Amino acid sequence: MPSTPEALIAIYEDLHRHPELGGQEHRTAGIVADHLRTLGYDVTTGVGGTGVVATLERGAGPTVLLRADMDGLPVREDTGLPYASTATATTADGKEHPVMHACGHDVHVTCLLGAAARLVEDREWQGRVLLVFQPDEETGNGARAMVADGLYERFGKPDVVLGQHVAPLPVGVLGVTAGPAFAASDSLRVVLHGSGGHGSRPEATVDPVVLGAATVLRLQTVVAREIAGSDMAVVTVGSFHAGTAPNIIPDEAVLQLSIRTTDEHVRARVLAAVERIVRGEAAAAGAPREPEVVTIDGTPTVVNDAGACARVTAAFQAAGGHLVVDPGTVTGSEDVGILADEAGVPCAYWLLGGADPALFAGATTVEELKRVVGELPSNHSPRFAPLAAPTLESGVAALVTAARSFLG
Structure with a gap:
C-alpha cells in the first residue's frame, strides 16, 4: 500500500530513476495503474495517449478531480542523488537526450498515489473521486489530449479540479493564490x-x-x-x-x-x-x-477560483501542519487549467513546498521566502532536488485535505 512514508519514498525514488518524456510515460503509467488496481480503484489506461484515469465511488455526493502530471524533461541530472536519473530517450528531433524529473512530476505522481491510498482508508466521505494521471504536461498537450479522448464523456464531469505543483518553498508551506495563478x-x-x-x-x-x-x-x-x-x-x-x-x-x-x-x-x-x-x-x-x-x-493562464481557494485554504489551516501563504502569480505555466475550463468547473491549484526548511532559517515574511527561493535551484534546473521526506507526506496530506473539503 503506497501510504506509509517508506512506501512513498520507494515509489518516488524509482520514478525519479526512470523518468520518461511526454507521450512516452509507459512505465510510469503501468506503475500507477498497478498500484491503483491494488487499492480497488476502477482503472483505465491509454487515455489521451499514456494517461491513466481511476475512479472510486462512495454513494451520492460531488465528484472531485485530483490531477498529477507524469512526464520528465530532456535535462541531464546534476543533483548527485544516489537515485539520480541516468535515463535517455529520443526526442522529437530524433536525437537521444538525457532525461530527468527536473520539474518534480515524480513528486506529483507519488503524492497522488499516496492520497489515493489514504482516501480508500478513510471511510468518512461520500461522493466520487476521479484521479487523473496526465501525460505530456511540458508541451502543453497532455490535458487537451485527454479531453479530446473523451475524458469527461467517459468518466463524467467533476465538480472541482484540484492539484499541486512542487516548488522550492520550504517543506510545510503551501502557496495558494486566487485568480491568475500560473502564466x-x-x-x-x-x-x-x-x-x-x-x-x-x-x-x-x-x-x-x-x-x-x-x-x-x-x-x-x-x-x-x-x-x-x-x-x-x-x-x-x-x-x-x-x-x-x-x-x-x-x-x-x-x-x-x-x-x-x-x-x-x-x-x-x-x-x-x-x-x-x-x-x-x-x-x-x-x-x-x-x-x-x-x-x-x-497553454492558457491557470485561473484559480476564489471560492475554491478559500475552501481549501480554510481546510489546510484547520487541519494544521501547513503554513499557507499567497505567493501571487507565478511566471511558470501549467495545463491543468484546461481540465477545469473544459469541464466548466472551479480550479484550485497550489504550490507545494519541497525545499529543506533549514535553508529558510530567519525568513518570516513572504518577501523573505521569495528571496531565499530565488537563490535555490528551481524547477527545470539540472540540480532541482526536492527533499523527499517529508515533502511526500506533506503533499499527500494536502491532497487528501483538499479533496475532503469538497467530498460529502
Missing part, C-alpha cells in the same frame, strides 16, 4: 534565413548568426520597453542553433522562444512585438527570405 505560455520556433559561405569572406554572405544575435538582443526590449511595469511578461530565448564548423557561415539560424503572460491583451502585444522584431531584423540584415515564426505549443 499563459507560448512557445515559438523562429527560422532566420541567411546566405552561407566561407568564414573568411563574410562580405559575400548574409550571416544568420549575426542576424540571430541581433534578434535575441532586440527581443529583450519587448518586456523592458513595450510592456507596462504593472503588467507581467517574460520573453526567453531558450535555444539558438546555427552552423556546423568555425569556418563556415551557415544558411540559417533557429531560435526557440518561451513567452509568459497573464493578460490576453499583453499576450497579444508581446506576440505581435516578437513577430515585428524578427521580421524587422531580417529585413535590416538583407535576408534573402522572410523568416518563419511558428507556434510550437501554448
Whole structure:
C-alpha cells in the first residue's frame, strides 16, 4: 500500500530513476495503474495517449478531480542523488537526450498515489473521486489530449479540479493564490534565413548568426520597453542553433522562444512585438527570405477560483501542519487549467513546498521566502532536488485535505 512514508519514498525514488518524456510515460503509467488496481480503484489506461484515469465511488455526493502530471524533461541530472536519473530517450528531433524529473512530476505522481491510498482508508466521505494521471504536461498537450479522448464523456464531469505543483518553498508551506495563478505560455520556433559561405569572406554572405544575435538582443526590449511595469511578461530565448564548423557561415539560424503572460491583451502585444522584431531584423540584415515564426505549443493562464481557494485554504489551516501563504502569480505555466475550463468547473491549484526548511532559517515574511527561493535551484534546473521526506507526506496530506473539503 503506497501510504506509509517508506512506501512513498520507494515509489518516488524509482520514478525519479526512470523518468520518461511526454507521450512516452509507459512505465510510469503501468506503475500507477498497478498500484491503483491494488487499492480497488476502477482503472483505465491509454487515455489521451499514456494517461491513466481511476475512479472510486462512495454513494451520492460531488465528484472531485485530483490531477498529477507524469512526464520528465530532456535535462541531464546534476543533483548527485544516489537515485539520480541516468535515463535517455529520443526526442522529437530524433536525437537521444538525457532525461530527468527536473520539474518534480515524480513528486506529483507519488503524492497522488499516496492520497489515493489514504482516501480508500478513510471511510468518512461520500461522493466520487476521479484521479487523473496526465501525460505530456511540458508541451502543453497532455490535458487537451485527454479531453479530446473523451475524458469527461467517459468518466463524467467533476465538480472541482484540484492539484499541486512542487516548488522550492520550504517543506510545510503551501502557496495558494486566487485568480491568475500560473502564466499563459507560448512557445515559438523562429527560422532566420541567411546566405552561407566561407568564414573568411563574410562580405559575400548574409550571416544568420549575426542576424540571430541581433534578434535575441532586440527581443529583450519587448518586456523592458513595450510592456507596462504593472503588467507581467517574460520573453526567453531558450535555444539558438546555427552552423556546423568555425569556418563556415551557415544558411540559417533557429531560435526557440518561451513567452509568459497573464493578460490576453499583453499576450497579444508581446506576440505581435516578437513577430515585428524578427521580421524587422531580417529585413535590416538583407535576408534573402522572410523568416518563419511558428507556434510550437501554448497553454492558457491557470485561473484559480476564489471560492475554491478559500475552501481549501480554510481546510489546510484547520487541519494544521501547513503554513499557507499567497505567493501571487507565478511566471511558470501549467495545463491543468484546461481540465477545469473544459469541464466548466472551479480550479484550485497550489504550490507545494519541497525545499529543506533549514535553508529558510530567519525568513518570516513572504518577501523573505521569495528571496531565499530565488537563490535555490528551481524547477527545470539540472540540480532541482526536492527533499523527499517529508515533502511526500506533506503533499499527500494536502491532497487528501483538499479533496475532503469538497467530498460529502
